[in-house]
Amino acid sequence: MVGGDSHKGQGEVLGSGKTNRRVQLTCRNKQTMATNNHCSFLRHSPLVSSPWRNKKPTPNPSRVRFSRPSAQYGREEPDPLLRAALTSAWIRDQESRRSDPLFIDTYAGGLLSSDECLHSTNVSELYRYRLATKFIDDRLQQLLSTSDQFRQIVLLSDGMDTRPYRLNWPRLSVLYNLSPDRVFALGTKRLQGIGAKTSRNCLLFNFPNDSRNLQETLCKNGFNGNQPSLWVLQGLPLPYLISFEELLLLISSLAMKGSIFFGELHIPSDWMISRTKEEWLENVFLRHGFRGTIVKYSEVAGNSELDPDTGFEASGSILFVAEQLRMSDGQMEVWRMHLERMEEEADEDGFEEL
Template sequence: MTDPLFIDPYAGCLLSLDVNHCDMEEYAISITGSSPSYYRIATKYIDDKLLNFVSRSDDLRQIVLLTDGMDTRPLRMNWPRSSILYDVSPERIFKVTSQRFKGVGAKVSRGCLLIHIPVESSNLLESFYRNGFNGGRSSIWALQTAKKERLEKLFMTYGFRVTVVDYEEVAKEMHFSLDAPLETSNSVLFVAEQLRLSDAQMEIWRTHFERIEEEGDEEGFEEL
């Protein structure tokens, strides 16, 4: 028996007693458009990317997870101290799952904070800021099982540089065998970096540019 790609000690508390293994397989297929093995690879890939990014930078402590309200990542992963995790998801579902997680003793990593942002909020940006999100600091965002068409629109609208990752290459690196061909039109792995500067970066650039202009005015120019 091969080792599991990841261990989720809390997923079981979200299942009803009448949910069996076949139901779980069907759920994975319904949200990915492919076999459950691709869902497992995507989960492991996103887990590793998140931890890799936050471990390389002490400034990257704002983690935003766009979820269905049942994501166990905030609880099962070992986050660096001072991390603030924002779970953006349906409020009704999040309330139910939070109670179940509490019932099995699931907690976010010590020194970290988990904040829920209802996806139904009339003004998501205001909800973020009201809950301490700092647009002047770096942040990392993760989502799983989004529609490819919506992602393409998001990338083009907000100026992202995107690197598409091949499922088979990732599976090979993980020494994991895929059990069925992938419907490429329904599922894609990617890493995206927003190329636009944050408000804080723009302010630094503006201050630097103004200082250069002032120095130029003080020094003057030689008359021709």
């Protein structure tokens, strides 16, 4: 009886020990959850969010059409973003072979594969892309040659932009490429296969356009909001109106006052714009702190001694140039620190007078 009672007592003690450990573990879990909830405000929310990160961009029906869309990425189904980038490369390659080209891209052919048939059936879209590329190349070279301040260049591209390789960049230039990561990976692989290299005068960084926090990512890689910058848009997929609005918010936060944003914007019909494209774009720019102007395709054609066909102005694309009128977040931070220092000095002077 005594032995039985003693075993029973030991069992009760052991059981109570297990219960105590369970209680301790439960308390620790609750404390951990409380700590995580308390520190959740420290996590940075993404600046460029939902459309680029959570939703898969839908193919744009007004883009260049294909006679046989056979561009593929590995064994997967044809990617509309990849097809669009390869088609643009094909147009640049064809333009470079002309006797009187608007521009020369010696690397575009290296992006194409022999089993990809990318012949465009839309002559108007082909002509428009040639004019847009000419306009962007000329404006970029003009800004770089007339000012020694622009050494930060952000390329908002389709992933196969060869400007880092084919253009002459000033010394100490830093290029940031934002584009679809899968397209850029294939383009980089093919360019490396033909020995393409960037100039020794510049550094090139690439970031996926669906990165969680583009503002933080750019700043961690040396982007300085207290120095002027150029932002070049051509080919970056913006499937939704909010995508463009968030892009403007990103640039407005990072670009120093006086920075320039220019390029080609494609406006899908489902963006539901109530005004004309020109009025709408100028209003959007002003709302985000930019002074923007529209450049007509006919003007670019006339400057290139081509037939200024006004039919391009009725298309879904616009050429633009915009100047940043506000101070960047970096400039505002410097100004805030300056004001705090002035207040501290004023307090010290007042204390000495007393």
